[in-house]
Amino acid sequence: MFDLPKIEQAVRMILEAIGEDPDREGLVETPARVAKMYQEVFAGLQEDPQEHLSKIFSEEHEEMVLVKDIRLYSMCEHHLIPFIGKAHVCYIPRNGKVTGLSKLARLVNGYARRPQLQERLTKQIADAIMNRLNPYGVMVVVEAEHLCMSMRGVRSPGATTVTSAVRGIFKKNESSRAEALRLITKGKL
Numbered sequence: 001m002f003d004l005p006k007i008e009q010a011v012r013m014i015l016e017a018i019g020e021d022p023d024r025e026g027l028v029e030t031p032a033r034v035a036k037m038y039q040e041v042f043a044g045l046q047e048d049p050q051e052h053l054s055k056i057f058s059e060e061h062e063e064m065v066l067v068k069d070i071r072l073y074s075m076c077e078h079h080l081i082p083f084i085g086k087a088h089v090c091y092i093p094r095n096g097k098v099t100g101l102s103k104l105a106r107l108v109n110g111y112a113r114r115p116q117l118q119e120r121l122t123k124q125i126a127d128a129i130m131n132r133l134n135p136y137g138v139m140v141v142v143e144a145e146h147l148c149m150s151m152r153g154v155r156s157p158g159a160t161t162v163t164s165a166v167r168g169i170f171k172k173n174e175s176s177r178a179e180a181l182r183l184i185t186k187g188k189l
């Protein structure tokens, strides 16, 4: 359930509280705009992102699949301002169970579009894939810049936070992990 009028009310209160006039021409439609924006930015709360993995098809490929540089926009749950970055999602299918590549990007976005922590986001993506595809292993790397660290607070623009979640064979097998990392960082170093 998404309560647009309640957000409008709240945004109007924030505008008043910062000493603005919510009735001036430029701001009069702002509460409604912000409410609609939040509906979009937090749309992940209205879905179970794992559902994107319910369509599985069969392909005899038991080698690494990596979708890298999946753009993500999420909202830091501490300050409600964005963190922006990329996810790299890698898995090794088992018993020919693969998913559509776009579904991995949908999965990332489903978990990103909600108040989030980067660590939790990374873990949720990996666990969803383990759950639905039962692959030999999953490795997810997320790199992001947190605006709460750039535009306010410590004001450390350009700092990148990197998190990873490693499951199954990637945990046990150092060479699989190294191979995935090599492919993720290829062209970057």
Ligand SMILES: Nc1nc2c(ncn2[C@@H]2O[C@H](COP(=O)(O)OP(=O)(O)OP(=O)(O)O)[C@@H](O)[C@H]2O)c(=O)[nH]1
Pocket: 076, 077, 078, 116, 117, 118, 119, 146, 148, 149, 152, 153, 154
């Ligand atoms: N671990 C983790 N921390 C985060 C994430 N996003 C924001 N933070 C941190 O959450 C912390 C919240 O710290 P608090 O001391 O409660 O809040 P604050 O006074 O606004 O902190 P400063 O940002 O240091 O000014 C900050 O250190 C943020 O950098 C995240 O995705 N993961």
Ligand SMILES: [Zn+2]
Pocket: 076, 077, 078, 079, 080, 081, 146, 148, 149
């Ligand atoms: Zn923050």
